[in-house]
Amino acid sequence: MNVKELKSILQALQDHEVSELTLETPDYKLTVKRGPEVQYVQAPATPPQPAPQNPPSPAPEAAQPKPEPKEEAVRYLEVKAPIVGTFYRAPSPEAEPYVKEGDRVRKGQVLCIIEAMKLMNEIESEFDGVVRKILVNNAEPVEYGQVLFLIEPA
Template sequence: MNPKDLKEILQALEQADVREFSLKTPDYDLSIKRGAESVAVYAQAPQAQAPQPQQLPAQQQAPVAAATPPAAQPEASTPAVAAAPAATPGTPVKAPIVGTYYASSSPDAPAYVKVGDSIKAGQVLCIIEAMKLMNEIEAETSGTLREILVKNAEPVEYGQTLFIIE
């Protein structure tokens, strides 16, 4: 599966407001979970044994139901986050998936882009590693890169603003 196919799947799931999706083929298994609840599962999965994250939501059904308001809180905080980039006019480039942000293809390579660069639609801006897959994130618009809002090797969440292109 290439990054463009994955991006199309993610966009379709977002439009349909699907929170959990699994696809199994002979070549790969794809499992996608969106929302604040899934972020906690991803954060705990590498550190804890797999049964523990699966047991927590089942054991705490009331807090999971109560987790709906915290999911609303990040949305409430999103305008506050969006207000900060609003100081720099332009188009935000948001993370299409949860993963780890990388500014270049390898630690020795120069960054794909830097502040002040002229950006063309379709140009690779960064890589987001998700489930051991390296996904190239491309610009959807042309312009000048005004701001980079994340640091190299930093974890990013779905919908988090990565860049501002003016």
């Protein structure tokens, strides 16, 4: 089974709201379970607190934090792990990484490998852009859906 086949199975599970699937062949057994959807609840607003009558003055030697300059909001696209496994940045320990931060990537370009059940699965970019952040270290375990890369769209 390759990554594209696995992605299509996972998408079908999501589309049809299937919560569990087990696929068994002579070579491997794959079980996928989905938990309940996360629901976000907005906390009730609390009434404003009255200002103190005599606020304490800061000590002169205390450094006041400087406000961060407001950057233009940049929306990054996320590349997520399609499977559970071990993340590798390069095809072998002595090879150069597939990509580095700042590299321009094209749709379909290999970004990394995830090893799962002794199978090496190439993870490809789903869009063109620039790699802005690699969020996983080489040889670290990754979970399904974990964000691996942040890519600025081109």
